[in-house]
Amino acid sequence: MASELDDSRCDQPRTEGDLDEDQENELEIQAQEYVDRVRNPELCGPRPQSCPLEVSGEQQPRSNRTSASDLSVRLRSSQVLPADNVQSSLLSLPWELVLEICSYLDARFVLGVLPLVCRAFQCVLTDEVTWRIRAQKTLGLSYPVLEGKDFDWPTACIELEEHLSHWSGSNPxxxxxxxxxxxxxxxxxxxxxxxxxxxxxxxxxxxxxxxxxxxxxxxxxxxxxxxxxxxxxxxxxxxxxxxxxxxxxxxxxxxxxxxxxxxxxxxxxxxxxxxxxxxxxxxxxxxxxxxxxxxxxxxxxxxxxxxxxxxxxxxxxxxxxxxxxxxxxxxxxxxxxxxxxxxxxxxxxxxxxxxxxxxxxxxxxxxxxxxxxxxxxxxxxxxxxxxxxxxxxxxxxxxxxxxxxxxxxxxxxxxxxxxxxxxxxxxxxxxxxxxxxxxxxxxxxxxxxxxxxxxxxxxxxxxxxxxxx
Missing domain, CATH: 2.130.10.10 (YVTN repeat-like/Quinoprotein amine dehydrogenase)
Incomplete structure (x- = not known):
């Protein structure tokens, strides 16, 4: 790769006075030629046939959706939830219904406050499956495009909901x-x-x-x-x-x-x-x-x-x-x-x-x-x-x-x-x-x-x- 090395010193001092008016005009001509060539909308050229078409209409949700029942089974197998005979009040409800209730609350509030209520809420509402379910319910679309091993589902869901809240609807x-x-x-x-x-x-x-x-x-x-x-x-x-x-x-x-x-x-x-x-x-x-x-x-x-x-x-x-x-x-x-x-x-x-x-x-x-x-x-x-x-x-x-x-x-x-x-x-x-x-x-x-x-x-x-x- 030696041919790629540039032996010029780009940090040589030079004063403002080194550029006279003619040189400034030449730079402006060069800049305008660049803009006309690279950023001119009329010169972007036709797209090749292999380019994807613009998406229109309703998009189909992904087929492998995670459900709240999956979450319930997962948590019971980990002995996170109490047995049926000791559940009472809100915790006695099916987790599908609990998550449905939580979906009407602000995501930032759900993550920041409700886990402090009890151990069961803490385990459920900090589990990534909970936030996968919530994101799928919010979007009904294939998301994310790339899911790395460190993908932060709670942060993603908070961003998504606040983003949609700001920009969606007839009155953003x-x-x-x-x-x-x-x-x-x-x-x-x-x-x-x-x-x-x-x-x-x-x-x-x-x-x-x-x-x-x-x-x-x-x-x-x-x-x-x-x-x-x-x-x-x-x-x-x-x-x-x-x-x-x-x-x-x-x-x-x-x-x-x-x-x-x-x-x-x-x-x-x-x-x-x-x-x-x-x-x-x-x-x-x-x-x-x-x-x-x-x-x-x-x-x-x-x-x-x-x-x-x-x-x-x-x-x-x-x-x-x-x-x-x-x-x-x-x-x-x-x-x-x-x-x-x-x-x-x-x-x-x-x-x-x-x-x-x-x-x-x-x-x-x-x-x-x-x-x-x-x-x-x-x-x-x-x-x-x-x-x-x-x-x-x-x-x-x-x-x-x-x-x-x-x-x-x-x-x-x-x-x-x-x-x-x-x-x-x-x-x-x-x-x-x-x-x-x-x-x-x-x-x-x-x-x-x-x-x-x-x-x-x-x-x-x-x-x-x-x-x-």
Whole structure:
């Protein structure tokens, strides 16, 4: 793999003055050509016949459903339940009826309070079979798509029910706000931080803005806090294309080939700048490393805590790197060359190079499960087992062009697209769309944290949906 090593030093210092106006204009032309090629809805091309069809109508439930009688037999065999002749009151009821009664109570309450009532409740309501039954009753669909050995059924059920409560029905429990007084060009990146109290946005106006979402709907309060940096021409000298955060540190990546770090504990004070040789298109920020994917096909790992931050820089692809994901073991990169590359962080060795039918633009990776969106608006699911990633599912969730954002958790799935929509799903097989949020322009990305959904809009706005009780 020696040919993949890049011998350039990406951390050489360079000042803002190194870019003159002509160079800035050239970067903007390059950026626009990239957007026209990679994110143009009219150029996504026809899907091949092998692509799945969009699901419509009622979906059939799985046939191997777990029943409450199974739970009762299991618990009796473990001598958890008292004998029939000593049962009384609520415990004397069939467990099918007990679980039916509990289904009318909030899942978080059922898990947090009722196990304290008695030993039998504690055993029943902390057993994963109980929550399997509840999830199947709630969804009536095949769930989950992937069930690893550590799948957390109680957490999944709580997420599912709260998710459906917020977004289902004719009157969703959601407030919508459009932040339109901060940018004067398309917003291409958005990030929620600090428990969704702050929203960060990056734009083609070259600025990074901070918004205080606690001020939403408060009379006389200005939601826009500040624009980062003190340069007269903007936070960066090129379009701001990527954002990432770790603890109190925020980083922004730009078409000016730089990554800038900001201390959010010090009101967004500039910490340092790391210079590269090409546009930074995607970022991942973990406690010990910062990973960038760039227009010149490089995946670079930095340790931003030291003076010479480059750990390794490798040309893993034959085209621009469009999206990244990482954890303490792997770095995954998707490229315009239609490949997904998996690198072992410990050995810096390429473990896999998967050839795909289309390029990926967005990723959501957690606990060995990768959900990714491609240029056709399809959702792909990859499973990691013993260090090997395998493409296991492909879903058509109803988008008509490039899928620019995806966020998956055990109980939720959000997607955004250049088709001017955001879709809210439950992650069943196939995903069931709960609602569609139409927009008046392309949606360039999303961020979800706690009870807030933020979207970057081509109409120069940041769109916020805040879920209410």
């Amino acid at each position: 429990k959601v407030e919508h706000f459009s932040l339109n007084d901060g940018h004067f060009a398309s917003v291409d990146s958005v990030l929620l931080i600090q428990n969704a109290s702050l929203c960060i946005s990056g734009s083609r106006d070259r600025n990074v803005n901070i918004w205080d979402l606690r001020r939403l709907a408060q009379d006389g309060e200005k939601v826009l806090v500040k624009t980062l940096g003190h340069q007269p021409r903007g936070t960066h000298r090129g379009w701001v294309w990527a954002l990432a955060a770790q603890a109190n540190m925020l980083c922004s990546g730009s078409w000016d080939s730089s990554v800038k770090l900001w201390d959010m504990a010090s009101e967004g004070a500039a910490v340092r700048e790391i210079r590269g040789k090409a546009a930074v298109l995607c970022l991942v920020y973990l406690p010990d490393i910062l990973v960038t994917g760039s227009y010149d096909k490089l995946v670079t790992m930095y340790d931003p805590r030291v003076n010479y931050p480059v750990l390794t820089s490798r040309k893993l692809h034959s085209s621009a790197v469009l999206c990244l994901a990482a954890d303490d073991r792997f770095v995954l990169s998707g490229s315009e060359d239609r490949t997904l590359v998996v690198v072992d962080r410990r050995t810096n060795h390429v473990l896999q190079r998967l050839q795909l039918d289309s390029y990926l633009l967005s990723m959501s990776y957690e606990r060995g499960e990768l959900w990714a969106g491609d240029k056709w608006g399809l959702v792909h699911v990859f499973e990691q087992q013993k260090g090997n990633f395998q493409h296991v599912k492909c879903f058509n969730v109803g988008h008509r062009s490039q899928l620019t954002g995806i966020r998956h958790s055990v109980g939720t799935l959000y997607t955004s697209s250049t088709d001017k929509t955001i879709k809210v799903h439950v992650p069943t097989e196939p995903p069931h769309t709960v609602c569609t949020l139409p927009h008046n322009d392309v949606v360039n990305g999303i961020s979800v944290e706690h009870d807030v959904l933020a979207a970057a809009s081509g109409s120069m706005t940041v769109e916020i949906w805040r879920m209410t009780n």
